[in-house]
Amino acid sequence: MDDRQISRRAAMLGAAATMAWLSSPARALLAAAATPGLSAKVEALFAQMTVEEKAGQLTLNAAAWAGGAAVTLNPAGSAATFDSQLAEVRAGRLTGVFNGNGAAMARQMQTVAMREARLKIPLIFAADVIHGFRTVFPMPIAEAGSFDADLAMRTARAAAVEAAAAGIDWTFAPMVDIGRDQRWGRVVEGSGEDVFLGCLMAAARVRGFQGSRGLAADDAVMACAKHFAAYGAAEAGLDYNTVDVSERTLREVYFPPFEAAFDAGALSAMASFNEISGVPATANPWLLDTVLRKEWKFGGLVVSDYTGDEELIAHGFAADARDATRLAFMAGVDMSMQSSFYIKHLPDLVAKGEVPMARLDQAVRRVLAVKQALGLFDDPFRRIDPRREKTRVRTPANLKLAREAGRRSIVLLKNDGDLLPLPRSSKRIALIGPFASGQQDLIGPWNVYGTDAEAVDLATGVRAAIADPSLVTTVAGSAVEAPIAGGIDAAVAAANAADIVVLAIGESQRMSGEAQSRTAIVVPAPQQALAEAVAATGKPMVVVLRHGRALALEGAVLDAPAILATWFLGSQAGPAIADILFGIEGPSARLSVSFPYASGQEPYHYDHKSTGRPSPAGKPVEYKARYREVPNAARFAFGHGLTYGKIGYSGLSLAPSMAWDGALTAKATITNTGRTAAVEVAQLYIRDVTASITRPVRQLKGFKRVPLAPGASAEIAFTLKRSDLEFVGLDLSRTIEPGRFELWIASSAQDDGVTGSFTLAAA
Known part of the structure; x- marks a missing residue:
């Protein structure tokens, strides 16, 4: 690690946070206010804990025995093995793991904790259950377009039932960041650009995850509102980038969905990667203590994002790992994810008086209170049942819900001449494009446990919906970001032989999500060329977009008589799209984000200010708030949908x-x-x-x-x-x-x- 001297500003801020905490009136109320309802059993365990065991309760790492796509999404690290993590459990140096490999893994780890660890404090098992578990539902940005909080609650409830059956106690969801720059890949995880809609969806998903029978129910998982705060305001839509917004904007735009989530009962929050006005959120006492604890009276726990405390060093805010630990912990981050900084450095920081024992105890009590609320002290294995894991996932009811949610997330952007719905008989259909067929890019980004292999593609959905499946021809035409030799010629031939073309184009799921910022939010050039060639045949064409953000549509794609925004719909993507294409159900979704005229308009949101020189509708007027090329408006506005x-x-x-x-x-x-x-x-x-x-x-x-x-x-x-x-x-x-x-x-x-x-x- 970097061994530079602690920066003067970081030292001052760290000391100020410590002194403010020590002198706060809230400290005098700590025993009464911060740990409500701890049982005598848990208090007795707490009284026996060493400082190292306390630091262990604040240390959460990626599971070495990982599940699904977790190895790629959140690697455990080269030094981590399952045996080494079991050793950490025996020593009381680990509070739990995340994104593990189901009930079998959880049972082995929990058995070690309850039989071989000194204090026998149960582990907590967490996971990224963003839009479904094994049954995958539409990405949150798509589902928000349903404008139906009850639907969001039902899909979160189904996801919780499946996840809890696999031993999961805690989900790192919902993501409630307001996303107003469509270049940012993580807009796909949130509910869009509007605060009112974002608040409704945040609360609904919390209620769905946590259920109505209390967190101790074996089908409840604890929700985590993330990322606190203003992650969606990253400069230039670049992931992890700097945020510099006014306190008024924070309070009007970025804070309300978090307040809604906490009001709905969320007992955990995740600090965001970004800095705000020069202070990283992971070490921001104003954000994590003044606002979250003192103003909002939040009583749950705060967890860092993946290595968020370690990243204070790269921010230039902390000198080394020890300094980063002190700054994050004293700012209000109760639990460290993945860096292991807390278990490595908190004992020494406490021993040398740089971190008060009372602050350590406060954080540990919060973690124990959460584990107690989840029922883990009463039954550490309440969610760990391999038999339930097999019977609660991908049930007919959940797959039916996935299809319903998919249908209600599809936005009809355009339908000139009432081309849609398509007839279900006697018409030859050419399905063209990289998403026309095949089990890829169906479930979308940030799903750990579902797979494309278990999802239904567009061609299968279309063939099942029409009277004669032999009338359907599929041709890729191009890859997502590269041409295919002879692909356009084959696509044109298929179009010429058909009565109707359904052009399935857009983004792969690797083009959306974390670390997938784009400078130009357009259909990739090879697919645009495919669209131009197919449109030139003159055949009626329906564009079916697959995407994780609003797109700036142009050329033949924009000019197509019918356009469906279908996002990433999950396990039942193909049947859901077919239901809309053929009028089995009509489209009812609306855009949760505005589609711009051009990428250069981003960030864009409908509820912008007027400016002192507003641009009038119609013909461009000089010296008004307008681009030279496009109006100061959306191509397809928030709320639009036919x-x-x-x-x-x-x-x-x-x-x-x-x-x-x-x-x-x-x-x-x-x-x-x-x-x-x-x-x-x-x-x-x-x-x-x-x-x-x-x-x-x-x-x-x-x-x-x-x-x-x-x-x-x-x-x-x-x-x-x-x-x-x-x-x-x-x-x-x-x-x-x-x-x-x-x-x-x-x-x-x-x-x-x-x-x-x-x-x-x-x-």
Whole structure:
């Protein structure tokens, strides 16, 4: 490790964190406030612990006997073997492992902990269960497009039941970062660009993971809200990069989904990799103590991200491993993931008085309290049952849910001439593109235990949906990022021989997710060339996009009469897409992120500020907030998504004013004039026209999924309260000001729908 002298700033910040902690009034309440409900049995164990055993309870490492894709995603390290980890368990130097190899592995490790370790404190088993376990559900960015928190809760519940059956107690999910730069690969793990939707999804997933019967239930896993905080604001969309945002932006945009997750009961949080305004989150006492503990009264545990404490050295914030340990621990990181810094350095830091024993005890009590809440002290093997592991995974009910979630995550971006839905008989279909067939790139990134080999591809789904499967021809045409010799010629020949082309193109799952930032969020050039050649045949073409982010579409892809955004849908990807293609179910999802005109617009989000020189709609005007090439708007906006019906909005009913202590109800009529039943997602937006802090041009405040039969109308109503109009004011606290507000009930963030205004009266 680097043996440079501790930097003056790091030393000052570390000393300040220590002194602030020692002098905090919260310290006097430590015994009462930080460890509620520890049983006499656990207290007795705690009283016997050595300092090294305490540091061991704060040390979490990747499983040496890894499961699924964990070896690639989170390697255990060259020095780790299963036998060496068992030795660490015997010595009380390890609190648990993550991404291990199922119930068999967990049983062996837990048996050693309970029979051979001195204190017999149960291990905790964690995993990255982001969007499913063995049954894989749509990526969170896709599922958020359902605009249905209940669906998100149900898929998280199913994932928890499967994961818990394999011995897992704790999931590193949900990822609740707001993602507003589509160059950042990890937008795929979150719920998109909107705070309101992000909060709903965060809370729903926590409730799903943790269940309704308490954390001690054998089908509950503890949720972990990550990454705290503002990881999604990384400069230039570059993963792990610097973040420099105002405290107001933190409190208005990046904090609320975490608050929603904690309000829903999440008992753990993960510190983010990034720095914020010069201070890495992993060593940020303002973030982890002032905000999280003192303001929000969070009582759970904080874990570092993978080697997050070690990375303080590369940040230039810590001089060496020992310094990094002190800075992270005193800032509020209770548990170290993967670096083993805590077990190596905390005992000596405590012995030399650089870390107070009381702080060590505080963190250990938090870990023990979590293990107790999970029921591990009552039954360390409650989730470790190889028989259950076989019967609870990939059940018919879970696969059915995966197909439902897949259908409801697909966004119909465009449908000129009502090309979709396709007929289910007598038409020859050419499935063309690198994603036309084959069990690859189906489940998406960041899934440890599911596999593409267990998922259903597009060709299989399409053939199962039509009367004569022999009418379907598949041709790759190109690879994802490289041409195939003769591929375009074969694709053109297949298109010419078909009545309809379904072009399956986009990103591989290796192009999205962690460490997969892109400078140009476009369809890769070989696939774009394939699209141009196939479009030139003149055959009706449906583009089926596979992707983990919003894309800047162009050329023949953009010009195709029908475009479906299908993301990565998981185990039932093929059947779900076929259900939408052939109208077995109509599309009802909406975009959770805006598709830009061009990559250079990123970061982009619909709820941007006006600027002092807003660009008017229509013809470009000089000296306004507009690019030379494209408008300051989205190609396909947040909330956009078509149905197979024909939806119109009319008849806004809105009172002219809202009393300070009252409420206001806005009503509108939605009509389906089409010949097909549809589910419309009606969205409520507002704008605070004049305020002491400039406000976004629109903000989502509600939505409703409205089923409409052909020719049917429905009246919908949204009720606003004064609290719905609040914002972070000049003093950085939430405030509300009287004044005029514009209001829209519409089908997207850029659609006018029906619009009006009202005034919030003064108190």
